Amino acid sequence: MNTFDTRSAASRARRRACGFSLIEVVISLGIFVFAMVPIIGLTSSGMKNLRDSMDDTVRADIVRKVAGEVMRSPYASVMSYDQSNSYFTDEGVKTTSPDIFVATTTITNAPGLLSTTTDIARLLTVTVRHFADTNNRTVFSQLLINTAQ
8 A cells, every 4th residue: 555655646746747837838828929919910911912912913914905905906996995994803804794893995185296186196095993992093005106197
């Protein structure tokens, strides 16, 4: 019976030395939370920046598509694009109904370059905006020259 008591006392002392106390666990959790809160904050702002850059890339692609379509058309039919709207998805795919992006094409006489009686050049302006954020837009301008004259 005496050996049983010494063995249990020794195993109890060993168990007590191997474990963590409550204060050690609380301190380590506090350090972990102190380090993780800023990382979580950076993750959310990083995701917003990623979404904004994706939107900028899609807007640039939409401008390229719309301006390319106008520039490939004959100069005589360029005015048919004036004040026209095109609608695009969040991936830059053209659609027939309002979706995420709207591209507005405006064709005007080249300001200050030529008189209004000549039909040598027009100014193409493509504005792409997001439906949810109308202040954030991409504007592209291109001078179209009538090479037939």
